[in-house]
Amino acid sequence: MQIFTKINDIKAAITLLKAKKYRIGFVPTMGALHNGHLSLIYKAKAENDITVCSIFVNPVQFNNTEDFEKYPIQNDTDIDLLKNSKCDLVFLPSVKEMYPEPPTEKFNFGTLENVMEGAFRPGHFNGVAIVVKKLFEIITPDKAYFGEKDFQQLMIIKSLIKKLNLRIEIVACPIIRESDGLAMSSRNVRLTEHQRKIAPEIHALLKKCADHSMEFSLEHVKSEVIKSIEAIPEFKLDYFEIADEENLQPISNWSDSDTPRAFVAIFLDKVRLIDNMKIFCNFAKS
Numbered sequence: 166m167q168i169f170t171k172i173n174d175i176k177a178a179i180t181l182l183k184a185k186k187y188r189i190g191f192v193p194t195m196g197a198l199h200n201g202h203l204s205l206i207y208k209a210k211a212e213n214d215i216t217v218c219s220i221f222v223n224p225v226q227f228n229n230t231e232d233f234e235k236y237p238i239q240n241d242t243d244i245d246l247l248k249n250s251k252c253d254l255v256f257l258p259s260v261k262e263m264y265p266e267p268p269t270e271k272f273n274f275g276t277l278e279n280v281m282e283g284a285f286r287p288g289h290f291n292g293v294a295i296v297v298k299k300l301f302e303i304i305t306p307d308k309a310y311f312g313e314k315d316f317q318q319l320m321i322i323k324s325l326i327k328k329l330n331l332r333i334e335i336v337a338c339p340i341i342r343e344s345d346g347l348a349m350s351s352r353n354v355r356l357t358e359h360q361r362k363i364a365p366e367i368h369a370l371l372k373k374c375a376d377h378s379m380e381f382s383l384e385h386v387k388s389e390v391i392k393s394i395e396a397i398p399e400f401k402l403d404y405f406e407i408a409d410e411e412n413l414q415p416i417s418n419w420s421d422s423d424t425p426r427a428f429v430a431i432f433l434d435k436v437r438l439i440d441n442m443k444i445f446c447n448f449a450k451s
């Protein structure tokens with residue numbers, strides 16, 4: 166496995182690989198890797214000749230200084246995990262390498278970014294778009310792999326691809342969970358023992374919501390889930406929404422969408438966790 170820290174060096178390596186007609190699969194990450202990230206690496210390996218993983222904690226996508234400062238960094242462990250996963254190339258740039266000047270580009274994702282993460286983390290998706298555009302320019306992948314864990318981000322990236330007319334296939338990968346249901350996240354290591362014990366309730370509530378979609382009105386299901394979240398003193402709810410998974414607009418009735426998905430963001434003290442779950446309601450629009 167080759168490790169690069171300089172843009173020009175990885176670009177040169179990729180030019181050589183492309184000359185051999187190798188297909189490049191790319192997995193962008195912020196490191197502190199877990200099995201969720203590795204599932205993306207395995208998928209990229211299965212579908213491409215060369216797999217590239219980037220590790221870069223992107224300062225411009227953080228709207229909260231403490232979240233950025235406390236973001237876990239474990240490059241040595243990450244490199245071992247990537248070696249074991251037979252990843253081919255790793256790109257580990259510094260902030261100065263990625264942003265010699267502070268980036269100023271502004272994107273407009275319209276209604277996709279006005280809700281949920283976009284509404285609660287102003288500037289977040291602009292920062293994500295800035296870094297992903299730059300990484301795509303450097304790596305020039307054939308396919309790029311993103312987790313449904315960050316479902317809204319996935320839709321923003323698909324929109325970015327269209328906006329920039331890039332010929333990169335975006336591959337959506339399912340959420341990988343701990344055995345107790347908690348969605349794997351780099352931020353989970355920041356939870357106290359007690360917080361870690363109660364955090365799987367987020368998944369349990371999403372599941373309850375999905376399971377009861379057939380029996381009750383959307384309004385009822387939503388208010389019951391919100392009540393349950395508010396009943397847990399350690400949870401501070403940012404949002405719980407049921408939205409159409411294509412346009413991400415919140416819906417008020419099950420019949421408003423063929424593809425509803427529940428989305429949640431919760432603080433446990435200073436640690437913010439997000440999760441989401443597809444709702445299969447085959448009676449929608451009937």
Ligand code: AMP
Pocket residue numbers: 193194195196201202204205310311312313314315338339340341342348349350351
């Ligand atoms: P991050 O390092 O958090 O920026 O995540 C890098 C990529 O891994 C993103 O596409 C995430 O959606 C994806 N990812 C993170 N956690 C999971 C998970 N539990 N299951 C699947 N994909 C994930």
